[in-house]
Structure formats: structure tokens, C-alpha cells
Amino acid sequence: MRAVTTAPRPRGSAGPARAAAAALLAGALLAGCGGGADPKGAASSTPPVPAGFTQASAGELTFAYPSGWKAGAPPDGWAYLAEAPAAGSAAARVGVIKEVPQVPEPKVVIAGASTALRLNATGYDRGPNRPMRIPGATKAIRVDYTYKTGKAGQDAARGTDIAVVYGKSAAIIRIAGLQSDLPTDLADRIAGTVAVRT
Known part of the structure; x- marks a missing residue:
């Protein structure tokens, strides 16, 4: 289903969604978005890996997830x-x-992801931008959201996107899934392990 592939795991080209996101980003840049960062910067130590979690990395970003989860082939752009x-x-x-x-600016980074989700995910409901301290990052913003998935769009799902800016790079850590399989406290524990290697 469209909501399943675009919200938690996009596949292939996003075509119209990318065009809309680009237009939104251009508007945000012209409007002079700002804020969302701790002026003192983030601490540089890496958070400890919780018991029962596996540490992973992608470039300079590190994070951890439950040890029972399996690494797989990432979609395009991931x-x-x-x-x-x-199942x-x-x-x-x-x-x-x-x-x-x-x-x-993490507000600009997160805006594109939010726009793509809003255009493609059924019942997408986005929370506010929340500044976050990520060790080693220049700035970071967290956005929590809910959406519907499944064949008839009746399964409740949740997601957390964390836009991380570090040096001249930016990325989004996405934590998403069915609410029954991804309770809020688990999403919070995963989010709490994100760091940038310095």
C-alpha cells in the first residue's frame, strides 16, 4: 500500500512528492527559518548503548536498536x-x-520529510518541531507523528524523525512502525542513543 511504502520505508522515486518538498524548502529558505538549536551546542560524548540493544552506524551517525531487529537493504536515499x-x-x-x-538548519531538513509524508501517508498527523540535544551535532530537531497503514488503512502507526545537522552534513534518523510493535517508550529509547562521532 502507498502509506506503508512511503511513510516508514520509501521505495523508488518520489516524483511529485519531491517536487512539492523542493517548493516547500525553497519557501522556507526565503522565509528565513531559524531557531531550534541549543545556542551552547551539544555535548560531545556518545550515549551508552542500552542493555539488549545493538549499536549501529551510518557514516558519522551512531544509534542503537533492539538486538532482535535485523539490518537489511536500505531503500534509495537511505x-x-x-x-x-x-510477518x-x-x-x-x-x-x-x-x-x-x-x-x-534542521527545520529545513525536516520540512521536506514532513511534506513527503503529508502527501503520501494516510491520516498523517504531525506534532511540533522539538529541539533535541544530540552529542556531536550542531543542531537537531525531533518530530513525532502518527499515520494509518495496512490494506484498508486501519492499522495505527507512529513515527519519529530526527533531523541532525553536523559539520556541513545533514541526515534524518527515522524510527517508525505499528503502534503495537513500536511503543512510545521504545521510540524514545532509540532516539536517546543517536549521536555524531567526533
């Missing part, structure tokens, strides 16, 4: 993907999206 074993395709996953605007 640098890493790990998924919870499940369905939308159980739970974490990944690193590198095909994002390489700009120094």
Missing part, C-alpha cells in the same frame, strides 16, 4: 535500515535518510 522481524512490512524499523537538503 544509508542504513534495521527492522523488527514480523507484515510495517512492524517497526529504524534508518538513516541521507537524501535530504544539506543545509545548516
Whole structure:
């Protein structure tokens, strides 16, 4: 289904969604988006890996996820993907999206991802931008959202996107899946392991 492939695990070309995201990003840049960062910067130590978690990395980004999850082939534009074993395709996953605007403002980085989800995910409901301290990052913003998935769009799903800016690079850590397989506290624990190697 379209909501399953575009919200938690995009595949192939996004065509109209990319064009809309580009238009939104251009508008955001012209409007002079700002803020969302701790003026003192983030601490440089890497968070400890929780018991029962596996540490992973994609370039300079490090994070951890439950040890039962398996790394798989990431979709186009992604640098890493790990998924919870499940019969369905939308159980739970974490990944690193590198095909994002390489700009120094996480609000702009997250705007493109949010626009693509809004255009393609059924019942997409986005929370506010929340500044986040990521060790080693210049700036970071977290956005939590919900959407529907499944054959009839009746399965409740959730996601967390973390836009991380570090040096001259930017990426999004995406944590998404069925609410039954990805409770809020698990998404929070995964988000708490994100860091940039310095």
C-alpha cells in the first residue's frame, strides 16, 4: 500500500512528492527559518548503548536498536535500515535518510520529510518541531507523528524523525512502525542513543 511504502520505508522515486518538498524548502529558505538549536551546542560524548540493544552506524551517525531487529537493504536515499522481524512490512524499523537538503538548519531538513509524508501517508498527523540535544551535532530537531497503514488503512502507526545537522552534513534518523510493535517508550529509547562521532 502507498502509506506503508512511503511513510516508514520509501521505495523508488518520489516524483511529485519531491517536487512539492523542493517548493516547500525553497519557501522556507526565503522565509528565513531559524531557531531550534541549543545556542551552547551539544555535548560531545556518545550515549551508552542500552542493555539488549545493538549499536549501529551510518557514516558519522551512531544509534542503537533492539538486538532482535535485523539490518537489511536500505531503500534509495537511505544509508542504513534495521527492522523488527514480523510477518507484515510495517512492524517497526529504524534508518538513516541521507537524501535530504544539506543545509545548516534542521527545520529545513525536516520540512521536506514532513511534506513527503503529508502527501503520501494516510491520516498523517504531525506534532511540533522539538529541539533535541544530540552529542556531536550542531543542531537537531525531533518530530513525532502518527499515520494509518495496512490494506484498508486501519492499522495505527507512529513515527519519529530526527533531523541532525553536523559539520556541513545533514541526515534524518527515522524510527517508525505499528503502534503495537513500536511503543512510545521504545521510540524514545532509540532516539536517546543517536549521536555524531567526533
